Amino acid sequence: MTVPCLAQPAPAGDLENAIDELRARGLRLSASRRLVLEALFTAGRPATAEEIASGMYGRLPRCDLASVYRNLDTLEELGLVRHMHLGHGPGLYAPAARDDEYVACERCGRSEAVSRDVLSDVRAAVRAAVGYEARFNHFPLTGLCPSCKEKLDVRS
Amino acid sequence: MTVPCLAQPAPAGDLENAIDELRARGLRLSASRRLVLEALFTAGRPATAEEIASGMYGRLPRCDLASVYRNLDTLEELGLVRHMHLGHGPGLYAPAARDDEYVACERCGRSEAVSRDVLSDVRAAVRAAVGYEARFNHFPLTGLCPSCKEKLDVRS
DNA sequence: TTCGATGCAAATAGTTTGCATTCTA
DNA sequence: TAGAATGCAAACTATTTGCATCGAA
Numbered sequence A, B: 001m002t003v004p005c006l007a008q009p010a011p012a013g014d015l016e017n018a019i020d021e022l023r024a025r026g027l028r029l030s031a032s033r034r035l036v037l038e039a040l041f042t043a044g045r046p047a048t049a050e051e052i053a054s055g056m057y058g059r060l061p062r063c064d065l066a067s068v069y070r071n072l073d074t075l076e077e078l079g080l081v082r083h084m085h086l087g088h089g090p091g092l093y094a095p096a097a098r099d100d101e102y103v104a105c106e107r108c109g110r111s112e113a114v115s116r117d118v119l120s121d122v123r124a125a126v127r128a129a130v131g132y133e134a135r136f137n138h139f140p141l142t143g144l145c146p147s148c149k150e151k152l153d154v155r156s
Numbered sequence C: 001t002t003c004g005a006t007g008c009a010a011a012t013a014g015t016t017t018g019c020a021t022t023c024t025a
Numbered sequence D: 001t002a003g004a005a006t007g008c009a010a011a012c013t014a015t016t017t018g019c020a021t022c023g024a025a
Helices: A012-024 A031-043 A049-053 A065-077 A116-130 A146-152 B012-024 B031-043 B049-053 B065-077 B116-130 B146-152
Strands: A081-084 A092-095 A101-105 A111-114 A141-144 B081-084 B092-095 B101-105 B111-114 B141-144
Touching: A012 A031, A031 A049, A031 A065, A031 A092, A049 A065, A065 A081, A101 A116, A111 A116, A116 B116, A116 B141, A141 A146, A141 B116, B012 B031, B031 B049, B031 B065, B031 B092, B049 B065, B065 B081, B101 B116, B111 B116, B141 B146
Parallel strands: A101 A141, B101 B141
Antiparallel strands: A081 A092, A101 A111, B081 B092, B101 B111
């Protein structure tokens, strides 16, 4: 599982805003909860629960994996965080503010983030074909990336 | 996880063809391997490994779950079977001949099979937008189904 | 009679839950 | 100081693997 490339670290104020929001809802800011937020808001890319719990490759203190999952759940309920499943492997978590969508290659496993408007014609085609409102921010749009497509010389 | 609705039991000859193919490749037809094939070719819808191992709700004898997974792998390598992931939950297996694609609703969890040509405009739009060759037979096209979309009165 | 396939048990990955303890508000 | 949140251990779901035994060709 490769990681999407478009995302960047959240603006500095976003972490503070998230903390305010948390307090406004009557929730406490514990050490591990702050850690989860810091990890997500400074990562610049979606992260796994395991990465967060193990300290983001030395950048942050480590903390318990179960607490990380519990906090991710809580923060997602508050609308501060969201998660996605890009192929097999563990779920990935990111600040909710980034509403990028994802495209993933089934063959090489790579995935990339694209901003929502890039796929508006796709959404329109889906609406016309099956009446669904397509969303690619939780599960990606899957297929063969241009390079794998070429290698396989695929039927269109 | 609801199950797609378009698929029907495979034509009667298909099971025999699969068995012939298996023998032609030098593989043996053991009791549990036959069972896996029978389960898939008569189910009329994608089935989980667990459903197959536990005897398809009484319709067939039960057999070991590990053997089922091993056989599904083998049969998939032979190109006789394929599997898909429609949302969370266990993988689903079906005869490879059915190359339907899938559309799944993120909100209500329901998924449906659609034949490949229904989504050709969608594939074209994806090609134009991101250069990928979209495929929805392993991971589904996800979004909100018409009924959930209406309930949420969603931004398009 | 061989070696492919099995059944059982144990391991694995990802995630969730129970519970006594800690610490924020 | 109440009760929210923690850390640790155990449970859980989906899947894979090791290994001695069995059975199809």
